[in-house]
Amino acid sequence: MAELMNEKQARGEGRESRAERRWFRFERIEAWQLARLFNRGVYSATRKFPKEEMFGLMSQLRRASVSISSNIAEGSGRNSDVDFAHFLEIAYGSLMEVVSQLFCALDEAYITEIKFNELAAQANILAGKITGLTKSLGRKPRISQPSTLVVRPSTSP
Secondary structure, eight states, rough: OOOHHHHHHTTTOSSSSTOOOOOSSGGOOOOHHHHHHHHHHHHHHHHSSSSGGTTTTTHHHHHHHHHHHHHHHHHTTTTSSHHHHHHHHHHHHHHHHHHHHHHHHTTTTSSSSSHHHHHHHEEEEHHHHHHHHHHHTTTTSSSSSOOOOOOOOOOOO
């Protein structure tokens, strides 16, 4: 009976819905939740990239995007706030990497300015949440406060 119950729980079947179930500390962290949503946006945007970018910019964007939520989750499982703050800094760095790569995607016309602005706005909010979480741990973040990203109009040579 216990084995059957464990199998049902492993498949997500049981009394609690997935939204109600919170097995891990990181699932309750708003920055992690926002990072998951941001990751979905990045994956959606990169589906339209040309095939020759499959192992280039598309792959790099996706890996850096996944790294954000992964580092928040890993840090939340550490034994000290100092360690957690370190992983939050890595997550923040991955977020900045994604934003920089989104500029590259915009420059190459792989994404529209509208899609860029949408993702940049999400990144800006996520950056603030990561910074706030770092401060809540009693650590002064070495990262700067997020600023509003502005896309400069492209200039043709």
